[in-house]
Amino acid sequence: MSPDAPAITLRNAWAIAVLALLHGLVYFVLLPHWMGEDEPWHLENVILVSDGYGLPGGYEFKASDRDLAPLSVLQARRRFGHADFETISAVERSILDSMRDKGYWRRVDWLGRDDSVESFDEVEYAITAAHQPPLYYFVTAPLLWLFPHAEARFQLLLVRFFSLFLFMGVVLCTWYAASRAFPQGPGAMLTTLLVAFWPMSARGAAVVNNDVLTRFWVALAFAVAAYWLTRPDSASASAEAEVSNESRAQAHIGTANPALLAANSVSHAEVTPGSGANPARSRALRRWAPAAALVCIAALGLFTKTSGASAAAIVIFAVLLHPSSWKRMRGTALLLLGLGAVIAAAASVWIASHNPGVTLNLKDLATRLKEGFSAENIADLRSTLIGRFNWESRPLTPDWSPAIGLGALILFALGIAGALLRRPWLRARLFWLAFGTGAAQLILMAFRGVSRGRYLMPVAPALALMLVVGLFALLPARWQRPVAMLFLVALVTFDGYFVFHGLGREAWLNWRW
Amino acid sequence: MTSRIPFILLAGLIGSFLLITALGKEVADLDIRVSIPRTPTGKTFLNFPPGQLFRCDFQDLQRIDLKLIQQGGEREPELVLELRRVPEDQLERFASQPVLRSAKMEWTGDGKGPDWAVFRFDPVPNSKGGLFHLRLLPAQGRELSNWAPFVSMRSTLGTFAPWGPVVRTQDVQVEFQSPFWDLACLAFGADGLDAAAAHSYVDLFEVPEDGSEPKLVRQGELHHQGPIASGYAFFLFDPIPESRWKRYRAVLHMPKNGRIVGTDSGPAYLAYHGLGEVSRELVGQTLGPNLLPGRDLIFRAYGEDGLPSNWALLKKRGASGRFLLALVLWSLAAGLALHALVAARSQRP
Numbered sequence: 001m002s003p004d005a006p007a008i009t010l011r012n013a014w015a016i017a018v019l020a021l022l023h024g025l026v027y028f029v030l031l032p033h034w035m036g037e038d039e040p041w042h043l044e045n046v047i048l049v050s051d052g053y054g055l056p057g058g059y060e061f062k063a064s065d066r067d068l069a070p071l072s073v074l075q076a077r078r079r080f081g082h083a084d085f086e087t088i089s090a091v092e093r094s095i096l097d098s099m100r101d102k103g104y105w106r107r108v109d110w111l112g113r114d115d116s117v118e119s120f121d122e123v124e125y126a127i128t129a130a131h132q133p134p135l136y137y138f139v140t141a142p143l144l145w146l147f148p149h150a151e152a153r154f155q156l157l158l159v160r161f162f163s164l165f166l167f168m169g170v171v172l173c174t175w176y177a178a179s180r181a182f183p184q185g186p187g188a189m190l191t192t193l194l195v196a197f198w199p200m201s202a203r204g205a206a207v208v209n210n211d212v213l214t215r216f217w218v219a220l221a222f223a224v225a226a227y228w229l230t231r232p233d234s235a236s237a238s239a240e241a242e243v244s245n246e247s248r249a250q251a252h253i254g255t256a257n258p259a260l261l262a263a264n265s266v267s268h269a270e271v272t273p274g275s276g277a278n279p280a281r282s283r284a285l286r287r288w289a290p291a292a293a294l295v296c297i298a299a300l301g302l303f304t305k306t307s308g309a310s311a312a313a314i315v316i317f318a319v320l321l322h323p324s325s326w327k328r329m330r331g332t333a334l335l336l337l338g339l340g341a342v343i344a345a346a347a348s349v350w351i352a353s354h355n356p357g358v359t360l361n362l363k364d365l366a367t368r369l370k371e372g373f374s375a376e377n378i379a380d381l382r383s384t385l386i387g388r389f390n391w392e393s394r395p396l397t398p399d400w401s402p403a404i405g406l407g408a409l410i411l412f413a414l415g416i417a418g419a420l421l422r423r424p425w426l427r428a429r430l431f432w433l434a435f436g437t438g439a440a441q442l443i444l445m446a447f448r449g450v451s452r453g454r455y456l457m458p459v460a461p462a463l464a465l466m467l468v469v470g471l472f473a474l475l476p477a478r479w480q481r482p483v484a485m486l487f488l489v490a491l492v493t494f495d496g497y498f499v500f501h502g503l504g505r506e507a508w509l510n511w512r513w
Numbered sequence: 514m515t516s517r518i519p520f521i522l523l524a525g526l527i528g529s530f531l532l533i534t535a536l537g538k539e540v541a542d543l544d545i546r547v548s549i550p551r552t553p554t555g556k557t558f559l560n561f562p563p564g565q566l567f568r569c570d571f572q573d574l575q576r577i578d579l580k581l582i583q584q585g586g587e588r589e590p591e592l593v594l595e596l597r598r599v600p601e602d603q604l605e606r607f608a609s610q611p612v613l614r615s616a617k618m619e620w621t622g623d624g625k626g627p628d629w630a631v632f633r634f635d636p637v638p639n640s641k642g643g644l645f646h647l648r649l650l651p652a653q654g655r656e657l658s659n660w661a662p663f664v665s666m667r668s669t670l671g672t673f674a675p676w677g678p679v680v681r682t683q684d685v686q687v688e689f690q691s692p693f694w695d696l697a698c699l700a701f702g703a704d705g706l707d708a709a710a711a712h713s714y715v716d717l718f719e720v721p722e723d724g725s726e727p728k729l730v731r732q733g734e735l736h737h738q739g740p741i742a743s744g745y746a747f748f749l750f751d752p753i754p755e756s757r758w759k760r761y762r763a764v765l766h767m768p769k770n771g772r773i774v775g776t777d778s779g780p781a782y783l784a785y786h787g788l789g790e791v792s793r794e795l796v797g798q799t800l801g802p803n804l805l806p807g808r809d810l811i812f813r814a815y816g817e818d819g820l821p822s823n824w825a826l827l828k829k830r831g832a833s834g835r836f837l838l839a840l841v842l843w844s845l846a847a848g849l850a851l852h853a854l855v856a857a858r859s860q861r862p
Binding site: 015016018019022023025026029030063066067070071106107108109110112115116117121122125126186189190193196197393394481484485488489492493495496497499500501504505508509510511512 | 524535544548840851854
């Protein structure tokens with residue numbers, strides 16, 4: 001790594017974490033209660049898990065049960081079978097009371113004009129989070145134990161704080177991966193700042209939603225894959241490594257990003273008693289430990305949300321791109337077998353929980369793909385990626401999404417050129433990892449038939465990396481820094497516009513009858 | 514080592530500029546918020562002008578926007594807006610009050626809509642506390658304009674079927690399962706329905722799950738007593754408290770020459786549940802001299818504006834501190850980000 005690229009040190013990590021924290025707090029402060037998409041449903045799940053109803057109870061509702069409770073309650077009961085109708089209704093009522101007090105109904109355009117609602121059905125009909133995989137709710141539920149009698153609004157804020165820290169984790173993972181991808185120049189820092197300052201990315205710092213945990217797992221997988229693909233024993237690294245301080249960077253991996261400590265400590269397994277007795281085994285462990293860690297992270301992603309499947313895509317692309325994979329087919333086969341088992345287990349959980357993201361009907365899949373790539377869906381994706389407010393009911397004005405979308409497409413294309421031209425400031429292998437990850441997520445989204453910017457956010461680090469490669473692709477090295485500075489000024493200004501002209505105005509000024 | 518302070522100050526300047534310009538922009542003082550406005554009232558007839566009664570709790574009423582769609586090929590004539598001040602004790606005679614302001618339409622959309630049409634006029638002094646009536650008329654004294662305003666029922670939308678090109682001229686029926694309590698209204702998409710000329714009504718039957726004979730439970734009367742051309746016809750009835758999950762069949766008895774639109778699957782319709790209370794500022798939609806309570810035109814009204822007014826609004830809503838804190842945090846974050854990119858270079862030996 002050349003001296004003008006920021007080293008992977010604890011000091012730099014702190015600086016970036018503080019920056020992410022401050023920026024995430026902006027959104028935390030300005031986003032009103034319940035204005036993060038689907039927050040009522042997700043918080044309902046968190047509360048029910050924290051109250052001890054987390055395990056499925058084997059209840060399946062019948063047509064006749066519809067006299068007993070609203071659909072939202074029936075769906076929650078199907079997931080949290082040990083909770084009775086009254087318990088679930090009470091949770092919904094406490095959330096609805098808080099929403100009513102906070103003028104929620106006046107802020108969302110599509111909601112009915114009557115705010116005397118009695119169940120989530122009347123907030124949005126046939127929407128539920130009861131089909132979501134369980135991990136996010138089990139991770140966040142203990143937070144509510146800290147304040148067992150808190151009201152729903154406070155519980156929401158408590159879980160939002162967790163999102164803030166996850167956002168910091170995402171930015172740190174991005175920085176780590178980008179530092180491996182850009183051994184020279186300002187590319188690593190710019191990629192990191194792009195994830196930290198892209199408004200719809202930063203907005204995730206303040207929302208109660210399993211998207212935020214999914215983002216973290218995918219960013220972590222991306223960082224571990226970047227490490228695996230660029231460490232010195234990788235053929236890619238040896239081919240590209242005109243790197244003076246690689247070993248220094250290695251030494252800081254654990255301190256810079258605690259999440260990578262596990263992989264790193266296993267990779268130095270020869271120093272631990274027992275494993276040193278068999279050098280071949282310890283070499284194998286060292287070789288495959290990051291890949292095994294990747295499979296574990298993919299499992300965490302898959303058990304958090306279906307969009308966490310991009311973590312599994314990262315494993316596949318990392319395996320394809322890693323030279324050892326082709327030389328040691330047995331290890332590769334074992335790894336892919338493990339990944340297959342994890343995917344199968346996760347898919348069975350999704351299907352068992354009636355997740356609408358999954359269908360085994362080919363005709364349905366074809367329809368979804370067609371809808372997923374329809375012009376209307378692409379426009380929705382573009383708009384929700386650039387900026388929409390109040391449960392995506394109000395767009396950012398003026399509508400810059402066509403121009404920004406076109407600019408991003410051009411940069412992606414230039415990025416491919418940059419990778420093909422094998423620029424010295426880029427480890428092309430990581431560009432292709434990012435490309436595969438981004439493309440896989442787009443295809444996975446298309447299979448859902450619904451496109452939203454937040455579904456693309458798990459792969460924000462990969463997209464940011466490609467954009468920055470595109471930005472620098474045709475520039476002489478000396479121009480990188482001034483261009484990066486200009487780009488950053490534009491990014492920060494756009495973020496400020498989003499914050500004050502968009503979020504601030506929509507959330508606090510433009511919502512009155 | 515480069516100091517962070519200049520970068521934070523620079524970011525503070527950018528942030529302050531953005532905050533001040535954001536607060537300086539116009540903010541609607543009254544806003545009927547409905548995304549995907551589904552229900553146009555139909556083309557605007559000179560003899561049956563649509564309107565809205567509302568109260569102002571703000572000064573200097575000076576602009577009204579209405580959500581419009583162009584129903585037909587001809588753009589001309591556009592619409593004009595007439596504004597009247599109505600004494601509180603003469604609410605029922607709103608149409609006979611003198612015109613206070615008149616304004617031409619500025620179309621903000623780039624197509625046929627739906628989008629906002631803006632009507633600007635000289636500020637109305639002492640508008641705060643006043644009751645006003647707005648009315649839309651075809652410009653140039655023409656009989657008909659293709660521009661149609663949208664209407665919003667004060668209730669929760671239940672099941673619906675989309676607008677489409679298939680026209681039905683006989684009585685139509687729809688069958689649906691009600692997802693909510695208090696089924697209170699059904700609206701049908703009409704290419705043409707002259708309610709002023711003939712009686713039109715809806716029979717609503719409850720369809721038992723056991724397959725027995727459907728039972729007539731309500732008869733809905735047309736809300737809008739005027740000609741409807743490319744708009745929705747609303748049929749109201751007493752709310753059915755126990756409607757959730759029950760199956761209903763609605764039969765629309767059409768007058769002669771009635772034309773209902775829809776798709777091959779069936780007519781376009783919407784079911785509404787409950788008739789909620791809204792702010793006292795909204796009195797209701799009007800059609801000619803008649804008040805149609807329970808529904809409002811989709812409009813927004815603007816009064817005094819600018820930084821002091823909007824800042825006062827933020828203070829009233831307890832959000833001014835949030836904005837200042839957000840500005841400080843944003844300036845710190847943006848300043849550190851700018852510094853981070855420069856600092857990497859300054860570390861070069």
